[in-house]
Amino acid sequence: MRSSHKAGRTALLGFTIAAVLATACAGDTTEDPTATGAPETTGTEVEAQTLRVGVIAPLTGPAAAIGVPAVDAAQAVVDARNAEGGHQIELVIRDTKTDPTEAARVATELIESENVPVILGPIIGSAALAMAPIAEEAGVPFLTASATPGVVDETASWFPYVFGLTLDDTVFAPSLIERIAGDGAETIAIFHQEDAYGEFGNEQFSAAAEDQGLEVIESRSAPLDAQDVSAQAQSIAAAQPDAVIVQVNNVELATNFVVAAGQAGLEPGQMYGSTGLAQQAFLDSAGEAAEGMKLVAWVRTDEPTAAQQELWAMIEAAGKTPTMSFIDLLLSSGINVLYDVMDRTTDLSSAGIIAALNQTTDVPSFFNATYVFTEEDHRGLSPDAAMPVIAQGGVFVLDE
Numbered sequence: 001m002r003s004s005h006k007a008g009r010t011a012l013l014g015f016t017i018a019a020v021l022a023t024a025c026a027g028d029t030t031e032d033p034t035a036t037g038a039p040e041t042t043g044t045e046v047e048a049q050t051l052r053v054g055v056i057a058p059l060t061g062p063a064a065a066i067g068v069p070a071v072d073a074a075q076a077v078v079d080a081r082n083a084e085g086g087h088q089i090e091l092v093i094r095d096t097k098t099d100p101t102e103a104a105r106v107a108t109e110l111i112e113s114e115n116v117p118v119i120l121g122p123i124i125g126s127a128a129l130a131m132a133p134i135a136e137e138a139g140v141p142f143l144t145a146s147a148t149p150g151v152v153d154e155t156a157s158w159f160p161y162v163f164g165l166t167l168d169d170t171v172f173a174p175s176l177i178e179r180i181a182g183d184g185a186e187t188i189a190i191f192h193q194e195d196a197y198g199e200f201g202n203e204q205f206s207a208a209a210e211d212q213g214l215e216v217i218e219s220r221s222a223p224l225d226a227q228d229v230s231a232q233a234q235s236i237a238a239a240q241p242d243a244v245i246v247q248v249n250n251v252e253l254a255t256n257f258v259v260a261a262g263q264a265g266l267e268p269g270q271m272y273g274s275t276g277l278a279q280q281a282f283l284d285s286a287g288e289a290a291e292g293m294k295l296v297a298w299v300r301t302d303e304p305t306a307a308q309q310e311l312w313a314m315i316e317a318a319g320k321t322p323t324m325s326f327i328d329l330l331l332s333s334g335i336n337v338l339y340d341v342m343d344r345t346t347d348l349s350s351a352g353i354i355a356a357l358n359q360t361t362d363v364p365s366f367f368n369a370t371y372v373f374t375e376e377d378h379r380g381l382s383p384d385a386a387m388p389v390i391a392q393g394g395v396f397v398l399d400e
Contacts, residue, residue: 049342050088054110055331056121056131056142061098062224063124065251065281066330069323070123070145073311074331076318081335087342089335092116096127098224103127104134111138117350118142120334125151125196132158140350141357143337145330147249147276149200152378163357163378165334166326166367169247171383172274172296173204176245177212179294179388180272185242189218191232191257192247197276201247217241222257224250233260242270246293249276255285258293268292268391275386279325283394293391294399298326298367300387301395311366326367333365337380 055074058067071093078089092114094106103122110116111134118141122128125148132151135142136158144151145165152164180188190205192198198221206216218239220232236244244266248254254277258268269292278297283290299308301324311332312322322328340363342348345356360373360380369385389396 046343046346048086049348051342051348052090052092052116053338054116054119055091055093056096056103056106056119057123058098059095062250063098066123066327069327070330072320073315073328074335076314077332077335079318080314081339087339089338096122100126100130104130107131107134111140117348118353120331122146123330129196132162135161141354143334148197149204163373164380165330167379167381169201169204169274173208176272176274176296177208180243181212181214187215187217187241188243188245189236189239189241190245190247192221193250193253194221194223197249198247205245224253226253229257230260233257233264237264237266244271246271246273246277251279251281251285254282258286258289262289278396281323283391290391295389296386297389297396298329298386300398302397305368307366329366333367336365337363337371
């Protein structure tokens with residue numbers, strides 16, 4: 001006998017930490033999504049349904065430190081929600097190996113062999129850009145956690161199929177540059193990782209700096225797996241910038257750079273970073289070399305929200321270790337969106353899911369904001385969800 005699941009929620013996730021801990025113990029289509037109209041619903045209740053969701057993430061390779069815990073968090077939320085009864089989600093997980101070519105291959109496999117109507121991911125920008133044309137051709141929506149500019153792009157042909165679970169540096173670059181200027185800097189240098197996230201970010205920060213009247217006097221980069229970045233750090237230090245932007249989301253690379261930068265004579269207080277580097281693991285790894293660094297963050301590790309604490313309890317109940325950073329939030333917030341889709345429509349084809357996603361309003365996330373999607377706007381979060389922080393005493397605190 002199948003149960004039913006009421007649309008809408010009266011609490012953030014509709015379940016408590018106690019329930020989660022108790023649980024731990026015990027068709028695709030190529031239809032034009034803009035022509036489907038409102039999603040098919042059955043009033044205030046939708047009978048319980050099951051949705052198979054493809055997941056694309058880097059589980060091996062240099063970006064595995066982001067991909068593995070992000071997938072663990074998503075699975076923890078799915079397990080807890082499924083255990084309540086009602087709607088069920090099944091995750092079909094594939095590893096990109098931190099390789100854009102592999103991301104395209106597994107996207108094709110999920111769509112053509114597994115017949116998933118929706119994909120959660122990718123996380124890495126180069127992977128998202130590689131698979132976007134495949135999703136577009138198949139008419140399959142994907143909810144990406146990539147913070148790379150150009151992925152959720154209104155001018156891209158795949159825009160009807162991509163929905164952003166986070167925001168990119170087209171949003172944050174201007175505000176971070178304004179913050180740097182407000183601190184009295186006139187010249188900046190940029191160190192970035194050699195992938196889509198780093199390269200697009202370098203472009204965005206350079207453009208924002210020009211708009212603010214700041215001069216970019218040096219820009220250096222390194223591969224994700226680089227161990228020795230002393231030459232890049234020395235080059236930047238020799239240029240004597242007032243501020244340095246570290247456009248890196250790989251903890252090991254960022255640690256190697258800030259340590260080398262300190263040895264080259266740069267101070268942590270000169271260094272700034274965007275949301276991708278605001279990871280507790282980075283502070284743990286870099287130690288004193290990161291003390292005083294200023295970033296934009298989704299999570300205050302000194303004062304997480306109730307929802308974030310609830311998520312971390314779920315992850316621990318599943319036998320995993322939370323990162324206590326934005327990484328835990330990335331894909332798990334997308335799970336909330338997909339349960340909301342099932343609350344509102346009985347059409348779980350790709351076209352039906354797109355139609356429902358385009359009418360998403362105030363769906364809770366684990367970020368400090370709710371999701372809103374329309375046909376014209378697929379950047380689901382408000383920029384106000386992120387906050388200026390500073391590394392102090394081994395945690396990120398609000399930089400007031």
